Amino acid sequence: MNRLDQLRSQLLRNSTLVMFVLIFLFFGLQEPRFLQPESLGNIIKQSSFIGIAAVGMTFVLLTAGIDLSVGSVMYLAPLIAGFAMRNYGLDVEFALVLAIFAGLVMGAINAFFIVVLRIIPFIVTLSTLFFFRGAGTFLTQSRQLDFPREVLDFGLARVLGIPLPIIIFALVVAAAFVTLTRTPFGRHVYAVGNDINAARKAGINVDWIVFRVYLISSACAALAGFIVIAQIGRLDQSFGEGREFDVIAAAVLGGASLFGGVGSALSPLIGATMIQTVKAGLIFNGTNLYAQPIMLGAVIFAAVLFDSLRQMNLQKSRRRFIRPIQTETEPAERNKGPRHPAGAAART
């Protein structure tokens, strides 16, 4: 392989990152202010909402599942916490814990239908998408819920000068990273996504693994919802609506596969920040407000296209060559290959 080919395969292998850098340069060259720390900090802060939920979604996607209910969990979990704060004077910290607990309960409902009743995740979470939001609408009679003031003090707090959402986003990504790479549970999540039957045969408790990923997904969604509400201090009926697609898009854009087994804790980080970068960039360079969704769609499409090109390229490079490609300069050296002629050649 010559140097150009090597470069090309390196670029393709890291297509998501390349894309990320290109997007940055694209907007940065047009508007240098875009690259200032303040604007970058804002991008990360704004992407934390989708990003935190996308971390949970990544666990689900790794097992080849899907969770469409996250947008409604984002709404219902903070709502329950808000009720408790207003009616029972619950402190903000406990309200946060309560929101996460409510998320876990909703995740358990999803998981119960998926694992125990063996209904496919798409159907289960599509139903709970309506059910959770419906429950919230019923509780509030679709009125807006105003949170006590303390919640804003909490949400707008900074630790060492860093806004709280960024810190929580970082902690969630770090925890997910360690869990996925360093614990048996994390490695089993990958195994289940790769081959669920083989995982069963290997003695892995597949049901319990799958159960837990839905708990994690809902808990992350609840946390994400609460963090945003804590920035704005009120919760209206449409909050989180349609966000499940942003969340899935972020995870997939960052490299998680819908077919399971592929992705990492960095996927949601990369994906969510990339989407937010484009959104912010389009505002910076003054793109027509109504044209922005089109641009965003185009970027997502391009990223996914690059990814499938990369996959095709990888497949091609793994194709078996059984005879040397005849060129004048290259002698037929592969014939004297080591013990696995086909395998060895396929890996070059």
Added chain:
Amino acid sequence: MSILLETRGLTKSFFGVPALRDVSLTIHEGRILGLIGENGAGKSTLMNVVDGVFPATDGSMFLRGLPYQPRSPADATGHGIAFIHQELNLFSNLTVAENIFVDAFPMRAGFIDRRSMRRETERLLASLDLEIAPDTLLDRLAPGERQLVEIAKALRSNPQLIIFDEPTSSLTARETERLFEVIRRLRDEGKTLIYISHMLSDVRALSDDIAVLRDGELVGSGPAEELDTSRMIELMIGRELAQLYPPKTAAPGRDPVLRVAAMTQPGVVQDVDLEVRAGEIVGLFGLMGAGRTELARMVFGLDEFAHGEIRIGGTLLRGQSPTDRIEHGMAFVTENRREEGLLMESTIADNIALVSLASYARTILRFVDAPKLSAVAQQMADDLQIKAHDIGGQPAKSLSGGNQQKVVIGKWLMRQPKLFVLDEPTRGVDVGAKYEIYSLMDRLAREGSGVLFISSEVEELMAMCDRILVMNRGEVSGEFGERPFKQDQLLRAAFREDLAA
């Protein structure tokens, strides 16, 4: 020579149907036992009882003289018994080390202890002479290396008895040889091994003792020296098989049904010319990786090629489309019937009907004439003697390998193709079913189809073909048109460059 495991009067019935009858087998320590038998003879059932997958209905087992009743595979592992299944139980997105320890990660302070996992993996791989970094993704390994990783995983629990079920079916000749070295070395280190296979030559090459099962009964066992291949076959099928192959009744005609000229794809095949006439069986021989399957895939329009022509019955085929090839009367039976040839979950009848659905569509809305189609499918199943009780209700996966292969062939027969491309049609199929597939092949030729028969077993090609082409490194290295063929000439052509190098 002490006895490691003994079964006494082992019987296992499923819903009253006996799968094992009164099997009393002794397995000697430090030896390799070859276990053979046709599909459905009870080999897997016997090994599953030993491995604790299910209990025996009757009879008992003794491990080193003590009663042995495994409750689960994990329990069997605890007793020092490891079972390496035909289908590898590995995860391509995990590393080699993670695959080996997937069911029991070493832990330290609540996290996976990667250092000790790596160290242990290195030790296990070294004991198999496998030079792979423990952190390599499994995805990057060749099939033979994966097989060895599975063995390393089995060795982790330091088993005394290791059972191999058809381990070589996806391996190249060299990988197989390497596996045999490993198995022999494990034996020399004092381990006991059971080797289950259809490849009688492999069993011969490897085994110290041989046991033969037929219809759930142990019909013969003893030291390998006392059982030659023909005796093994005799015991397996329960009758003396004067011939392994049916007499040839077809004679090649004159009209070519397939003509391939100068087919080239850089890195794969070079300048291949090939002709198959009506009623002719043309063999394509070569070592694994010689390019036979690749050539067949190009002919069938599954893979691209850079230069060359394909003509079917005089019509030049353009483009790369299997649909077009099927339209022109080509049929392709692959070696991977599980992956490419059959819809495992669908019924036998649906599988047979699959490629001829369009011909049974009626009215302008193109509804399929189901009653007529199922009648024709039933007729086909009877004709091919597919052993099934209800072809409309039974899924294809419930059939034995040989019968599955007949379903695939039957599926194509419905379209009365001019050319059959059969890629390793008898792989993983027992002796009796092989005979039936050979007869079927002869019948296809007699009825006027051309047959391109790809195989790695030179004996079956010599018996069935009118002409044999030998491939080596993507080129035709020899063509033999005179029966009887000479085995050494065929092999020499297949090994050509390896000998020269």
